[in-house]
Amino acid sequence: MTPAMSDCLTDEQQRRIEENRQRALARRAERLAQSQQKHYGPPTGQSDPCVPAQSKGPAIGSGANPPKLLKQTASLPQTNVGGHSALQGTEEKASRETLQAPWASQIKGNGISKLNALNKMDSKEESSTALNSIETKTEMAAQEAAGSGTQATKFYGTGVKLKEIVLSSEQISATIKDNASTMATKKPACLVKGKCVAHTSERFRVEVSYNADLIMVFKSMSSRNYDPATKMWNFNLEDYTNLMEEVNKLPFVALTPLEGMENVDVKAAVGKSRDAAALGALLKLCSNWQKPGATTRGHCVLVSRTRFEVEVGYQVDVIAAFKQIRSKSYDMKTRKWNFLLEDYKELMETLSRIPAVEVEPLPRAVLQTFSPQFERSVSSLPEIPEADLSSVDSSLTRSLMPFQREGVNFAISREGRLLLADDMGLGKTVQAICIAAYYKKEWPLLIVAPSSVRFTWAEAFRRWLPSVNADRINVIVKGKDSLSSGLINIISYDLLSKMDKQLPATSFRILIIDESHFLKNMKTARCKAALPLLKVAKRVILLSGTPAMSRPAELYTQILAVRPSFFPRFHEFGARYCDAKQLPWGWDYSGSSNLGELRLLLEESVMLRRLKSDVLSQLPAKQRKVVTVTTDGIAARAKAALAAAAKEMAKGHRNKQQEKEALLIFYNRTAEAKIRAIVEYVIDLLESGREKFLVFAHHKLVLDSLTKELGDKGISYIRIDGSTSSADRQSLCQHFQYSTKSCVAVLSITAANMGLTLSSADLVVFAELFWNPGVLIQAEDRVHRIGQTSSVNIHYLVAKGTADDYLWPMIQGKMNVLEQAGLSEANLSENAESASFCCKV
Numbered sequence: 001m002t003p004a005m006s007d008c009l010t011d012e013q014q015r016r017i018e019e020n021r022q023r024a025l026a027r028r029a030e031r032l033a034q035s036q037q038k039h040y041g042p043p044t045g046q047s048d049p050c051v052p053a054q055s056k057g058p059a060i061g062s063g064a065n066p067p068k069l070l071k072q073t074a075s076l077p078q079t080n081v082g083g084h085s086a087l088q089g090t091e092e093k094a095s096r097e098t099l100q101a102p103w104a105s106q107i108k109g110n111g112i113s114k115l116n117a118l119n120k121m122d123s124k125e126e127s128s129t130a131l132n133s134i135e136t137k138t139e140m141a142a143q144e145a146a147g148s149g150t151q152a153t154k155f156y157g158t159g160v161k162l163k164e165i166v167l168s169s170e171q172i173s174a175t176i177k178d179n180a181s182t183m184a185t186k187k188p189a190c191l192v193k194g195k196c197v198a199h200t201s202e203r204f205r206v207e208v209s210y211n212a213d214l215i216m217v218f219k220s221m222s223s224r225n226y227d228p229a230t231k232m233w234n235f236n237l238e239d240y241t242n243l244m245e246e247v248n249k250l251p252f253v254a255l256t257p258l259e260g261m262e263n264v265d266v267k268a269a270v271g272k273s274r275d276a277a278a279l280g281a282l283l284k285l286c287s288n289w290q291k292p293g294a295t296t297r298g299h300c301v302l303v304s305r306t307r308f309e310v311e312v313g314y315q316v317d318v319i320a321a322f323k324q325i326r327s328k329s330y331d332m333k334t335r336k337w338n339f340l341l342e343d344y345k346e347l348m349e350t351l352s353r354i355p356a357v358e359v360e361p362l363p364r365a366v367l368q369t370f371s372p373q374f375e376r377s378v379s380s381l382p383e384i385p386e387a388d389l390s391s392v393d394s395s396l397t398r399s400l401m402p403f404q405r406e407g408v409n410f411a412i413s414r415e416g417r418l419l420l421a422d423d424m425g426l427g428k429t430v431q432a433i434c435i436a437a438y439y440k441k442e443w444p445l446l447i448v449a450p451s452s453v454r455f456t457w458a459e460a461f462r463r464w465l466p467s468v469n470a471d472r473i474n475v476i477v478k479g480k481d482s483l484s485s486g487l488i489n490i491i492s493y494d495l496l497s498k499m500d501k502q503l504p505a506t507s508f509r510i511l512i513i514d515e516s517h518f519l520k521n522m523k524t525a526r527c528k529a530a531l532p533l534l535k536v537a538k539r540v541i542l543l544s545g546t547p548a549m550s551r552p553a554e555l556y557t558q559i560l561a562v563r564p565s566f567f568p569r570f571h572e573f574g575a576r577y578c579d580a581k582q583l584p585w586g587w588d589y590s591g592s593s594n595l596g597e598l599r600l601l602l603e604e605s606v607m608l609r610r611l612k613s614d615v616l617s618q619l620p621a622k623q624r625k626v627v628t629v630t631t632d633g634i635a636a637r638a639k640a641a642l643a644a645a646a647k648e649m650a651k652g653h654r655n656k657q658q659e660k661e662a663l664l665i666f667y668n669r670t671a672e673a674k675i676r677a678i679v680e681y682v683i684d685l686l687e688s689g690r691e692k693f694l695v696f697a698h699h700k701l702v703l704d705s706l707t708k709e710l711g712d713k714g715i716s717y718i719r720i721d722g723s724t725s726s727a728d729r730q731s732l733c734q735h736f737q738y739s740t741k742s743c744v745a746v747l748s749i750t751a752a753n754m755g756l757t758l759s760s761a762d763l764v765v766f767a768e769l770f771w772n773p774g775v776l777i778q779a780e781d782r783v784h785r786i787g788q789t790s791s792v793n794i795h796y797l798v799a800k801g802t803a804d805d806y807l808w809p810m811i812q813g814k815m816n817v818l819e820q821a822g823l824s825e826a827n828l829s830e831n832a833e834s835a836s837f838c839c840k841v
C-alpha cells in the first residue's frame with residue numbers, strides 16, 4: 001500500500017484492516033504448522049513456544065510477509081551466537097548484498113555440509129560460527145521462497161535462536177534430501193561459480209554471487225575489505241593462496257583463478273618455505289609500504305643469492321637503522337648499504353617506523369624464490385638433487401652429456417617448469433625429450449615449434465625415445481588434422497593459432513615450446529593461442545637459445561608461462577625491470593632496470609642458461625644435425641614434376657649411367673620443391689636470433705630465392721657463387737668476418753667450398769645435399785678452422801620423398817669408406833641423426 005492511499009483511510013478502517021490481517025495470519029500460521037508436521041514429523045520439542053511456526057524453517061516456502069511477525073521475532077531474546085553480532089555490520093550486509101544466485105541449489109549443498117559439521121561440533125563457539133552460515137542460509141531460503149528477498153530478510157530479522165536454527169537446518173536438510181540423493185553417486189556439480197579479478201596492483205577482488213560458506217572464508221582473511229560501491233570483497237594478494245586453498249575445500253563453490261595465477265599450485269607457492277607463516281609475514285611487508293607523506297624514498301634490490309641492497313637518499317634515521325643491523329656492509333664504490341637476506345624483515349620493520357621514509361620492498365617473486373634465505377637458521381639454498389631417470393629410455397639417459405644431465409635435474413627440481421635457454425646447439429632438444437619422458441605418465445604431450453622444424457622433432461623422438469611407438473607421434477600438418485590423436489603431438493605456431501579453438505585448453509598437461517621467444521609479443525596470434533594452454537599445463541618446458549633479443553620486456557610472457565605467480569600483471573614486471581615510464585600517450589616499457597636482480601631471480605627458479613664456452617670441454621668440435629623439412633605447399637606443377645622424377649628414380653635402371661641421370665633430374669626437382677622450406681628455415685633462424693651463419697646450396701634457383709628473400713627483408717648478406725671474382729671473394733669474406741650485425745653468407749657448395757675463411761660464424765646450414773662428402777666437409781671447414789673458438793653446428797636440411805632419400809645414405813656410405821681408409825676424421829653419420837632418416841616415403 002502506498003502512503004498516499006493509507007492517508008485516505010479513517011482510523012476505524014485501518015483498525016479493521018489490521019484485525020483482518022492478523023486473523024488471516026493466524027490462520028496461515030496454523031495451516032503451516034500442520035503442513036510441517038505432515039512433512040517433517042512433530043517438532044523435536046526444542047522449539048520456543050513463543051515463536052510462531054512460520055518463523056521456522058519450512059516457512060521459507062510460505063511467502064509470509066507480516067510486519068507483526070517481524071515485531072514478534074525481534075522481541076525474542078537475542079541469542080549472541082559467538083561474535084555473530086560483530087559480523088552483522090557492513091560485512092553481514094555485504095553477505096546479503098552479493099545475493100544473486102539460485103538459492104535453492106546452494107542450500108542443497110551447504111545445508112547438508114554445514115549441518116553435518118554442526119552435528120559434530122561440541123563447543124559452543126564452533127556451533128555459533130556454523131550458525132552464522134545456517135542462519136544466513138535460512139534467510140536466503142526464505143527469500144527465495146517468498147520471492148521477495150527484502151521482505152524475507154526483514155521477517156527473519158537478525159537474531160534467531162539456536163534451536164530455531166537447528167530445526168530450520170534439519171528441515172532444509174530434509175527438503176533437499178530427496179534431490180540430493182539423486183546426486184549422491186556423482187561428484188556434486190559446482191553451484192556457485194565466480195572469478196578472481198585484479199582490483200589494484202596489490203589487491204584482487206572476487207566476483208561471485210552469494211554463498212554463506214564463501215562469506216565465512218572471506219571473513220577469515222585478514223586483508224579482507226568489502227567495497228560497498230561494487231558490492232564485492234577484495235583482498236591483498238598475500239591472501240590469494242590461502243583464500244584459494246580454503247575455497248577449494250568448499251564442495252559447491254568454484255572460483256576461476258586470478259589471471260596469470262591459474263597454474264599456481266597454491267601449496268607450492270609457499271610450501272617451499274620451511275615456514276610458510278614466515279613467508280606470509282615477509283609478503284605482508286610487500287603491502288602497505290607506501291607513505292604518502294614521505295620525503296625520502298628508496299627501494300630494495302637483490303644483489304646476490306644471499307644479500308640485498310637498499311637504495312635510498314640520505315636520512316639520519318635511516319643510517320641509524322642500517323647500523324643496527326648485524327650483517328650491514330657498506331660498499332664504498334656504489335655508496336650503498338647491503339645486508340643479508342635473513343636481516344631483511346628486521347630492517348624493513350625498522351624502516352617502516354620512520355614516518356618520513358618510504359622504502360619499496362623486494363618483489364614478491366624474489367621473496368618466494370629465495371624464501372629459505374630469509375630465515376636465520378638456513379645457511380644456504382638447497383642443492384639440486386640427482387633425478388631418478390630409471391623410467392626413461394636408457395639409450396637416452398646414457399647419451400646425456402654431464403651438463404645436459406644437470407639440465408634435466410634442474411628441470412625436475414623445478415617440477416617440470418622451466419625456460420631452458422642453453423646456447424644454440426647444446427642439445428636443448430635431447431634434454432627436453434628426457435624431461436618430458438620423465439613425466440610420461442602425464443602425456444599426451446604437445447610440442448609447439450616453428451613449422452620448419454616440426455619433422456625434426458618427430459625424428460628426434462624416434463631417435464631418442466625408441467620405446468615410444470612411432471605411430472603414436474602425430475605431426476599436425478593441416479588444419480583438419482586432429483590436434484591430440486597422438487601420444488606425442490607436434491604443431492607449428494601458425495597452425496596452433498588457427499586451430500586453438502578446436503582444442504580444449506585442458507587437453508595437455510605437458511608442453512614443450514620450442515623457440516619460445518616466438519611468444520615474446522603478447523599481442524600476436526601465436527601468443528594468444530599458446531598462453532591459455534600454458535596456463536593450464538602442469539609441466540611447461542620452454543626452449544630458446546635467445547629468450548630475449550633486445551629488452552627485458554620480451555621475457556615477460558615466458559616468465560609468465562613458467563611462473564604465473566611471479567608477475568601476474570605485466571605492469572608489475574615492467575615497473576621493476578623495464579624502467580617503466582609514463583609518457584603522455586601511455587607507459588613505455590622499452591627500457592631496462594634492476595637487471596642483476598632479474599638475472600638472479602631467473603636463474604634461481606625460471607631459467608637455465610649455459611653458453612657454449614661454459615661447457616666447451618664436453619662438446620665435440622663439430623655437431624651435425626639433420627633437419628627434416630617438408631615439401632608441403634609447393635606449386636602443383638613442381639609437385640607433379642617431383643612425383644614424376646621420384647617415379648622414374650624408383651623404377652629399375654639398366655645401368656649406372658641411367659640411374660645417375662635419373663638422380664640428377666630428381667636432384668633438380670628436389671631443389672625446386674625444397675625452396676619454400678629452405679627460405680622458411682633461414683628466416684626462422686634469423687628470428688631465433690642467429691646473427692651470422694653460412695647457407696650452402698647448389699642450384700642457382702635456390703641461391704637466387706634466398707638472396708631475394710633476404711634482400712626483401714632488409715637483412716644483410718654476402719653471396720659467393722661461380723660468377724664471383726677472386727677479388728670480390730676476398731672483400732666479401734672480410735665484410736662477413738667483421739660485420740657486427742646480422743649477416744648471412746649465401747654460398748655455392750661447389751664454388752665456395754674452399755679457400756675462404758668465415759670463422760666468425762659457428763653455424764653452417766646445408767640447404768641442399770651434394771653427393772661428394774669431401775666437398776661437404778670442405779664447406780663445413782669454412783667456419784671450423786683456426787680462429788674458431790667455439791664448437792661448430794652444422795645443419796643438413798633434408799626432405800623426405802625427394803632425392804635426399806638417395807643422396808644422404810650415399811654420402812654416409814662414401815664417408816665410411818673414407819674414414820676406414822684414414823682419409824677423413826669426421827664421419828657424417830657420427831652424431832648426426834641420420835639413422836632415422838634413411839627411409840623413403
Ligand SMILES: Nc1ncnc2c1ncn2[C@@H]1O[C@H](COP(=O)(O)OP(=O)(O)OP(=O)(O)O)[C@@H](O)[C@H]1O
Binds near residue numbers: 404426429544623833
Ligand atoms: N648427448 C648427445 N649425444 C649425441 N648427440 C647430441 C647430444 N646432444 C645433442 N646432440 C646433437 O647435437 C645437435 C644439436 O642439438 P640440438 O638441436 O638439440 O641443439 P639445440 O640446443 O636445440 O640447438 P638450436 O638452438 O640450434 O635448436 C643435434 O644433432 C643433436 O642430435
